[in-house]
Every structure is written in C-alpha cells, then in structure tokens.
Amino acid sequence: MMSFLAAATEVASDAGPFESIKATFGLNKWFFLAQVINFFLVIFVLKKFAFGPIQAMLEQRRARIAEGEEKLKRIEKQLADSEKNTAEAIAKANEESQRLIQEARDSATALTEAKAQEAVAQAQQILVKAEAAAKAERAQIAAELKQEFGRLVTATTAQVTGKVLTPDDQARINQEALAKVES
C-alpha cells in the first residue's frame, strides 16, 4: 500500500490533482464508458426479465386479492341481506300462519256453533214431530178405543136387550156411553 501511495504522490507532484487521481485509480474514459454500458445492460436485463414480470405478477396478485376482498364483502352483504330477507319472510309466514290458524279457529267455532244450533233445531223439530205423532197416535188410539168401546157397548146392549139395534140406535147408544165415560 505504501508503494501505491508513494506512486500516487509522485504522480501528483508531476500533474494536476485530477490527473493524479486518474493515474492513481486507473480512471479511463473508455473503461468508464464500457462500465456505463455494462451497467445499462444490467438495468435493461433486470427491468425486462426481473422487475417487469415480477412487479406485473405482484400487481396481478394484489388486484386478485383486492378483487377477492371485494367479492367477499359483496358476498357478506348478500348473505346479510339474504338472512334479513329470510327472517322477514319467516316472520311474515309466521304472521300469515297465525292469521290462518285464527281464521280456521274462528271458522271452526262458528261452524260448531251453527251445527249445534242446527242440531238443536233439528232436535226440537224431531221433538215436535214426535209429540205430534204421539198426539195423533193417542187420538187414533182414543178413537179406536171409543169405536171399540161403542162396539162393545152396542154388542152388550144388543145381547142384554135381545133385539137387533139399528145404526141410529147404535150411534145414539155409543154417544151416550161415551158422554158418560168422558164426563
């Protein structure tokens, strides 16, 4: 190293400082230019084969991630909307079903009541009919009894008196007998 410094000092004493530096460190315009070209070659190579494709890939990935995030947000929003809509639909369906159940219940109550009233009416009608039928039957039986009683009274009278009774006699005797029984 000392020899280099000595050489540098020697050169410096002969020439200016710039010439001295050039001579000491081997600065040469052609070598400098060659190294500039080398450096630009490196820049070209790195820009074309490394930074360009890699940054494009990083950008693509960044865009993809951003797009994914955006989609995720959209899906989350859609999911939230869907959940809200579903809840609303369920609530509405519940409400509708409650209304239907109530309507059915009311309808069933009304129907039951109507049927009951109808049944009561029918029963009353049946009762009236039965009473009427019983009354008619009783009247018929009474008539038959009266008729039988008259016939018996007539027959008994005919046997007791030993004469043949005319229809007028039979009718008169029947009426008298019946009037006595009824009174």
Add this chain to the structure above:
Amino acid sequence: MSRRPLIPTITASLAAAAPALGAGDGVHHELPLYAQRLHDWLPITNSMVMTWVAVGLIVLFCQAATKRMSLIPEGLQNLAEWMVEGLYDFLGNLLGHHLIKKTFWFFGSVFFFILVNNYLGLVPGVGTIGWTTVDAEGHQGFIALMRGGNADVNMTAAMAFTFAILWFVWAFQENGLKGFFSHIFAPKGSFSGVMLWMMIPIFLFVGVLEMISIAIRPVALSFRLYGNIYGGEQTLEKLMALVPPYLAFLPALPFYFIELLVGFVQALVFTLLCAIFLKLICDHGDEHH
C-alpha cells in the same frame, strides 16, 4: 446433526479454498489500485470480466425465476419476488409511492448489481487466478483474470454519474425548472418583512454550498463504494500473505464473514444514499402528487 453449522462450514471451506487457488506462488500480495488491462490491443479489464460474469448470473437467475411464473409462487420465483418486493417496499417507505414506482428500475438494478458484484469478488479465484508478467526491466508482476467489479473506480463512477444525470432528470420532472432552483436557493420556512430580506442572502449562500454538495455527491458515492470494496479485498490479500501459503486461509477467515456483511451493507448504503438524495430534492414536489 443440526442445520446451523452448515452455512459457516461451507463459507469456511470456500474461504479456505481461495488462497489455495492463487496465493501459492507468493508473487502478488498487493492488489493494484486500478483494474488491469488484460490484453494490449483489446480494451478489456479484469473488472469488466467480473461485471460480465455478474450480468450473466443475473440474466440466468432472472430467466430461471421468471420462466414459468404463477400466481402461487414457488422456488426461485418466490425468492425473486421476496427480494424485489422487499426492496420495493423498503425504498417505497422512504421515497413514497409515486417516486418508487417511477424510479425502482434504477434503484433495484443498482442494489442487486452491487450486491452480486460484491459477493462475486469473494468467490475463491477472483483476484488470485491469473498470470505473472515480466516487464522490460525484469520486474515481476501479476495480472488477475478477474477482479471485484466494485474494486474498480470506473465501475462505481459509472453507476454514480449515471445516477447524477438521472437525479437531475427526475428533479426537473418533479419540480420543474423554477421549483428546482427555488428548492435549492429559496428560504425555507415562513419568513416575512425584514426577516425575509435577511434570510435571502443566507439561503443564497446555502444554495451555493448545496450546489457544491450536489457536484461532489457522485464522486463521494464512487469512492465510498470503491474504497470499501477495494479495502476489503486488499485486507484479505494482506492477511493471506502474513502466513505460509498452506495456512493462508486462516487469518483471512474471520474477515470473509465481515466482507459478506460489508458487501450487503455497501450495496444498501449506495442505494439508500441515492434514494435519499432524490427524496431531498423531490420532497416538496412529491407532496403535490
């Protein structure tokens, strides 16, 4: 067997192999300050060979990593994406979204190129495989076939001056001509009245200093990187020469680990300084975008 000792073991083996490949003859124990010309009529230096190797390796890696890209990365694509995205985000935090999108092609290239070159300079054989020469006066010399790319000030200057030009382009694009000069010369802060008139000459003087600083930046960038890398390689050379050839690996071994760190740190420092210089001039303009 744990996995942990594997990396140091490999590194140590590489480190051990390095001196064995070239330091055996004991002829060259000093790395020249400049890259050596390999041929009399062909303008090629040993550091150029190294940068070509670096370019070739970068091309191969990029091709392999981006050949079949998929949305779900794996293998080399994963590694490449991790490196690029990591650096992009790191510089993006400093420069802002607008500037990093515009300038990453440069900062990314600078960082990876310096890093690959720095690590290639540590590969056994670089700086040690070569041939001996004898000049007309009978002095013996040694020319290495390859030399660390950043151990040549032409290379570091090429990157630094390219940045200097791009710095002006980006600064004018972001601020405009008026904005650029007002950014340098106009008083910063809110002054009014007499205070403003007092501040104008001060900030004009500060602007002149700023212009000098801007002019010195590429030189400082060049020599900072060159000095650190050259210094590291020279240290390894000297340390290997301290002991007999068959033990040459031993003293250099710890410094190989340091050089691995230095290689990364210097790539980061160069890139970060460039980014900060750009941020400083575009800071005002960037707020508007």
